[in-house]
Amino acid sequence: MNKSTLINVLAEKSDLSKRNAEQFVNLMIDAMISAMAQEDRIEIRGFGSFVIRHYGSYEGRNPKTGQTIKITDKRLPFFKAGKDLLSRIN
Numbered sequence: 281m282n283k284s285t286l287i288n289v290l291a292e293k294s295d296l297s298k299r300n301a302e303q304f305v306n307l308m309i310d311a312m313i314s315a316m317a318q319e320d321r322i323e324i325r326g327f328g329s330f331v332i333r334h335y336g337s338y339e340g341r342n343p344k345t346g347q348t349i350k351i352t353d354k355r356l357p358f359f360k361a362g363k364d365l366l367s368r369i370n
């Protein structure tokens with residue numbers, strides 16, 4: 281499912297116009313992005329949680345030249361599925 285499909289499904293199931301459904305989806309995504317940028321944890325009961333994980337720097341290798349390069353610290357989003365989501369899938 282992509283964003284436009286989500287908007288269409290939301291509009292159909294909630295009797296919202298597509299424009300209002302799109303605004304709702306955009307507001308949700310923007311709120312989640314800004315929370316994660318501040319390293320807040322997002323938990324949606326029954327669905328899952330999003331957290332930011334910190335990865336330290338390390339030495340990597342350029343696959344073309346074989347030269348070692350330094351990889352800087354990273355902050356990456358991580359999703360963990362909730363119990364209800366896992367039980368519905370399996």
